[in-house]
Amino acid sequence: MKAALRRPYLGRTTMTNTPPIRPNLQPLEMPPLAWDDEHRAASLAQVYAFAETLARETIGWYFKKKSWPKRFSRLLRFAAIALVALGGLDPVLKASGFGICDLIPPLAGAPVCEADWGYLAFALAGAAILFDRFFGVSTGWMRSVTTALAIQRRLRAFQLEWNTLAAKLSTPPSAGEVAVALDAVHRFTESVMAEVQRETEAWVSEFRSNLAELQRRTEDELVNARPGSIHVHVTNPGEADPDTGIT
Secondary structure, rough: HHHHHHHHHOOHHHHHHHOOOOOOOOOOOOOOOOOOOOHHHHHHHHHHHHHHHHHHHHHHHHHHHHHHHHHHHHHHHHHHHHHHHHHHHHHHHHHOOHHHHHEEEEEEHHHHHHHHHHHHHHHHHHHHHHHHHHOOOOHHHHHHHHHHHHHHHHHHHHHHHHHHHHHHOOOOOOHHHHOOOOHHHHHHHHHHHHHHHOOOOOHHHHHHHHHHHHHHHHHHHHHHHHHHHHHHOOHHHHHOOHHHHOO
């Protein structure tokens, strides 16, 4: 009976048997269980397998989720660094009589090369950083990795606790021993879902904050772009040069 309880852990000691990753996190269905003396150990083994599968699917989902944001984040950061370097290099090259367009022979001497490419490079670098910030690319993959590692740590602790409980079981397990084992499963699954909820709340908070800041910046730009006029009061217009056009 004890072997039946321990078997799910002893046969799956690594993350190589991670279940297939679903597109979204979905609740798992608990299998039908029997708690008579003959089936208690087998039912406990099924409960353990349920809890372990829940954790493994969640870990795998977060590791898969972080893949493209991680690559995109690195691309944006590399682009920002390269553009800042290019923007700083532009005035140095112009001072030496050698423009950026001279690096591309077909464009050498073209009118477009007279533009201030340094300012454009700085603007594009800033745009890359803002894109990363407002869309949460870097913070998103960091949250995914942190959450996956936290659940992984909880899974390892649960596996050790479960084996400790299994080593103390009588044959067949008593009702009290079953209650202790089920309580361990309950605490573990609740801790997994707490990590998921924490990550989701962090995402919602960041999204709201970025949305509010984007709205504020947009409103500021609209205010700055409005046409305006300057009223100047001249105390001695008679002494002004007639060519100034004061009316």
